[in-house]
Amino acid sequence: MANQGEAAAYYSGAPQQGNYYQMQEPSGYPQQHAPPPPPQYNQNYAPPPPQGVPPQQNGYQQQSYGEKPGFDQTFKIEKPKWNDWWAGLLLIAVFLGYAAVSGIAIQGYSHTKGFNGGGIYNSRNDFGLDTNTIVLFAFVLVVAIVLSYAYMWCARAFTKQFIWITGILNIVFGFVTAIYMLSRKYWSGGIVFLLFAVFYVFCFISWIPRIPFSVVMLQTTIDVSKKYGHVYMVSLLGGILATAFGAWFSVTLAAVYVKYQPSANNPACNTGAGGCGSGKVIGLIVFITFAMYWISEWLKNTIHVTISGVYGSWYFMGPNSFPKGATRGALKRALTYSFGSISLGSLIVAIIQFMRQICSAAQQGAAQDGNMIGMAIFCCLQCLIGILEWAVEFLNRYAFSYIALYGKPYVAAAKATWKMIKDRGIDALVNECLIGPVLSMGAFFVGYASALLAYLYLIFTSPSYNSNGSFTPVVVAFAFVIGTQICQIFTTPLSSGLDTIFVAMAWDPEVLMRDHTDLYHQMVAVYPHVQQAIHA
Numbered sequence: 001m002a003n004q005g006e007a008a009a010y011y012s013g014a015p016q017q018g019n020y021y022q023m024q025e026p027s028g029y030p031q032q033h034a035p036p037p038p039p040q041y042n043q044n045y046a047p048p049p050p051q052g053v054p055p056q057q058n059g060y061q062q063q064s065y066g067e068k069p070g071f072d073q074t075f076k077i078e079k080p081k082w083n084d085w086w087a088g089l090l091l092i093a094v095f096l097g098y099a100a101v102s103g104i105a106i107q108g109y110s111h112t113k114g115f116n117g118g119g120i121y122n123s124r125n126d127f128g129l130d131t132n133t134i135v136l137f138a139f140v141l142v143v144a145i146v147l148s149y150a151y152m153w154c155a156r157a158f159t160k161q162f163i164w165i166t167g168i169l170n171i172v173f174g175f176v177t178a179i180y181m182l183s184r185k186y187w188s189g190g191i192v193f194l195l196f197a198v199f200y201v202f203c204f205i206s207w208i209p210r211i212p213f214s215v216v217m218l219q220t221t222i223d224v225s226k227k228y229g230h231v232y233m234v235s236l237l238g239g240i241l242a243t244a245f246g247a248w249f250s251v252t253l254a255a256v257y258v259k260y261q262p263s264a265n266n267p268a269c270n271t272g273a274g275g276c277g278s279g280k281v282i283g284l285i286v287f288i289t290f291a292m293y294w295i296s297e298w299l300k301n302t303i304h305v306t307i308s309g310v311y312g313s314w315y316f317m318g319p320n321s322f323p324k325g326a327t328r329g330a331l332k333r334a335l336t337y338s339f340g341s342i343s344l345g346s347l348i349v350a351i352i353q354f355m356r357q358i359c360s361a362a363q364q365g366a367a368q369d370g371n372m373i374g375m376a377i378f379c380c381l382q383c384l385i386g387i388l389e390w391a392v393e394f395l396n397r398y399a400f401s402y403i404a405l406y407g408k409p410y411v412a413a414a415k416a417t418w419k420m421i422k423d424r425g426i427d428a429l430v431n432e433c434l435i436g437p438v439l440s441m442g443a444f445f446v447g448y449a450s451a452l453l454a455y456l457y458l459i460f461t462s463p464s465y466n467s468n469g470s471f472t473p474v475v476v477a478f479a480f481v482i483g484t485q486i487c488q489i490f491t492t493p494l495s496s497g498l499d500t501i502f503v504a505m506a507w508d509p510e511v512l513m514r515d516h517t518d519l520y521h522q523m524v525a526v527y528p529h530v531q532q533a534i535h536a
């Protein structure tokens with residue numbers, strides 16, 4: 001049995017508030033699974049233990065007396081409370097700029113609505129995006145919402161088969177999309193989708209031995225989310241906001257082309273602020289695309305931080321001492337004290353995603369011009385940027401889980417979280433779990449469906465502005481981005497719960513063995529190395 005001094009040593013480097021964990025060996029463990037004494041970490045990155053919890057009674061059981069403490073009392077944050085505030089102000093400024101550009105562009109579009117058509121047809125615009133494109137993006141949004149919701153439903157209803165369903169559907173749909181585009185001689189899009197499909201075949205085959213462990217983690221995440229229904233309420237609200245923003249972006253994108261695309265017969269050039277010009281169109285498209293990435297990333301990460309507060313409360317406090325108003329408290333922290341930190345982390349990812357989008361557009365343009373060397377160069381560059389994006393997002397997920405509970409600045413949280421995960425061996429479990437890649441594959445599946453819908457729409461409606469196919473790469477690329485971003489926001493509850501559980505295991509593996517023994521034994525049954533990983 002470990003004494004109070006050992007527990008204090010375990011939390012070395014963090015403020016101590018008393019005997020929060022009176023360590024003793026849990027009963028009922030098989031001899032071969034008996035946990036060793038808690039390791040002595042003197043790393044100065046362990047979080048402070050939850051506040052407001054009475055001393056432990058009767059071994060490890062938590063006995064609450066009186067009213068339960070709130071989230072802010074359970075997971076207190078140190079001053080200064082407002083971290084990375086400059087990034088938050090910059091995000092607000094970008095949002096206001098986006099709103100101004102959108103308002104001016106939509107005003108120009110509204111004055112020439114008759115010229116651009118009132119629906120799919122009857123447009124006299126033969127030089128840029130018009131009402132036909134807005135209707136296209138409306139269909140894309142509907143498909144993205146329906147498929148994202150169906151994907152989440154499959155995760156809850158068919159948890160064990162979910163990984164297989166995702167992998168197989170993603171591969172099949174990728175090949176179908178690629179083959180159809182190639183049959184239509186749309187070489188750039190067909191080759192890109194074909195490469196993605198082949199890559200996913202290789203990945204999925206290599207993932208098969210890791211599926212049992214991933215199923216256990218996914219089932220745990222879903223069980224917790226079902227018990228605390230606010231998780232799905234946050235996801236639903238986030239999905240609605242993402243859809244509304246996607247619709248706003250779609251209208252703004254078309255309106256910018258309508259308002260500023262240079263042409264002798266463009267009446268919008270003489271209305272509202274500014275004249276037409278190719279440079280103006282490129283500059284505004286670059287700005288609103290970057291703003292779209294940053295704002296949507298911020299929304300996704302705000303949902304992640306909110307839900308991480310719920311899962312962190314479940315892990316550390318258990319159902320009996322679950323903090324009052326955990327969801328509301330975590331959301332309040334995400335929108336106030338951690339707003340700047342979330343904005344900063346989202347900015348880094350948005351910049352990388354934007355660079356990748358530019359490479360993708362350049363690759364498709366080179367393919368249309370028959371420049372195979374340029375296409376190969378941009379394809380390789382896109383892959384390198386994709387690896388960088390994966391690494392940053394990987395770090396962000398766990399850093400944001402830390403920020404959710406303890407309100408640290410972004411850079412400090414990222415450094416501490418990564419060092420903690422590596423030093424304590426949890427990186428082995430993270431690499432063994434497939435849920436993150438599977439959810440990404442699901443988002444890409446929705447993106448494929450959105451891109452294919454946009455491509456088919458352009459073929460069958462044959463808008464006059466796209467008579468030579470010059471706008472096909474632009475429209476298909478944006479449809480893919482919109483579908484992918486919406487699905488990622490819908491699936492955030494699952495990925496956030498999983499990330500928080502992994503980080504919490506790194507913070508305090510003893511809680512897993514003490515208060516979540518069923519989960520611990522299930523993990524040992526499908527992945528025995530977990531016994532060494534959490535004691536590394």
